[in-house]
Amino acid sequence: MLTGLTGFLPKKEKFNSKRRNRKMDRIDNIRNVLFPESFIFYFVNRGACGNLLLLFKLAFTRNPAEQTNQTDMQSFLDLVQHRQSDRAYQDKPVEAEKIERILEAARLAPSACNSQPWKFIVVTDPEKRLQVADATSSKLLSMNHFTKQAPVQLVVLEENGNFTSSVGGWITHKHYPHIDIGIVAAHISLAAADEGLGSCIVGWCDEKKVQKALDIPKNKRVMMVILLGYSAQPFREKKRKTKEEIVSYNQY
Numbered sequence: 001m002l003t004g005l006t007g008f009l010p011k012k013e014k015f016n017s018k019r020r021n022r023k024m025d026r027i028d029n030i031r032n033v034l035f036p037e038s039f040i041f042y043f044v045n046r047g048a049c050g051n052l053l054l055l056f057k058l059a060f061t062r063n064p065a066e067q068t069n070q071t072d073m074q075s076f077l078d079l080v081q082h083r084q085s086d087r088a089y090q091d092k093p094v095e096a097e098k099i100e101r102i103l104e105a106a107r108l109a110p111s112a113c114n115s116q117p118w119k120f121i122v123v124t125d126p127e128k129r130l131q132v133a134d135a136t137s138s139k140l141l142s143m144n145h146f147t148k149q150a151p152v153q154l155v156v157l158e159e160n161g162n163f164t165s166s167v168g169g170w171i172t173h174k175h176y177p178h179i180d181i182g183i184v185a186a187h188i189s190l191a192a193a194d195e196g197l198g199s200c201i202v203g204w205c206d207e208k209k210v211q212k213a214l215d216i217p218k219n220k221r222v223m224m225v226i227l228l229g230y231s232a233q234p235f236r237e238k239k240r241k242t243k244e245e246i247v248s249y250n251q252y
C-alpha cells in the first residue's frame with residue numbers, strides 16, 4: 001500500500017531514487033516504532049484492543065506481493081519506459097556525484113568471463129567536448145547535430161577481453177566484448193534515467209577524430225559516445241515491435 005503512494009509522486013521525484021528510499025526508510029522507521037511485532041502480539045492475545053491494533057498494523061504493512069521482487073520489477077519497468085534517447089539538452093551542468101553513480105553502475109555491469117573489456121573517458125572540458133561533438137556529427141549527412149549540447153560525454157572504449165573470453169569467443173564465433181559493451185551502455189543509460197538525467201547513445205562517430213582529441217592510442221576502438229545531461233525534450237511513447245513479433249515460447 002505504501003509503495004503505491006510513490007505512484008502519485010511527480011516524475012522527477014519518482015526517479016530520484018535516493019530521495020524516495022530515504023522517504024520509504026522514514027515511513028518504515030515510524031511504522032516500526034509505532035507497531036513493533038512483539039507489541040502487536042501482546043495485544044492480539046489480549047482481546048479487542050489488540051485486534052484494533054492488528055487492523056492498524058495490517059493497514060500500514062506493505063502487502064506480501066509488494067515485499068517481493070514484484071515491486072522492484074514494477075519500478076524497473078517504469079525506469080525502462082522513461083529512458084529515452086534525448087537529442088536536446090539544457091545548458092545546465094551535471095553534478096559530479098551523479099556522474100560517479102552512473103560510472104559505478106557501469107563498473108558493476110556483467111561481462112563474458114567477467115572480462116570487463118571497457119574503459120570510459122568522461123569528457124566535460126568545453127573545448128574537448130566540441131571536438132568530440134564534431135567527431136560524432138556530420139553537417140553533410142545532417143547527423144547528430146545535437147551532440148554539442150550535452151554537458152557530459154562518456155566515451156566508451158573497447159579493451160582486450162581476458163583469455164577465457166577470447167578463447168570462448170574463438171570457439172563460439174562470437175566477439176564477446178561487443179556484447180559486453182552493449183550491456184554496459186544499457187547500465188549507463190538506465191542509471192542516467194534513474195538520476196533524472198537524459199542520455200543518448202551515439203554509435204556514429206569518426207573514431208580517428210575522437211582518438212586525436214582525447215589522446216587515445218590508435219589501437220583502442222571507440223565504440224560509442226554516451227551523451228549525458230538534463231534533457232530539454234518531453235517524454236515520448238516508445239515505438240517498438242509487438243511482443244508477438246519478437247517472442248516465441250519453446251520454438252522459433
Ligand SMILES: Cc1cc2nc3c(=O)[nH]c(=O)nc-3n(C[C@H](O)[C@H](O)[C@H](O)COP(=O)(O)O)c2cc1C
Pocket residue numbers: 083084085086087144200201202203204224238
Ligand atoms: C548502439 C547504438 C547506437 C546509436 N547511435 C545513435 C546515433 O548515432 N544517433 C542518434 O541520434 N541515436 C543513436 N542511437 C539511439 C537509437 O536511435 C535509439 O535508441 C532508438 O531509436 C530507440 O529510441 P529510444 O532510445 O528513444 O527508446 C543509438 C542507439 C544504440 C543502441
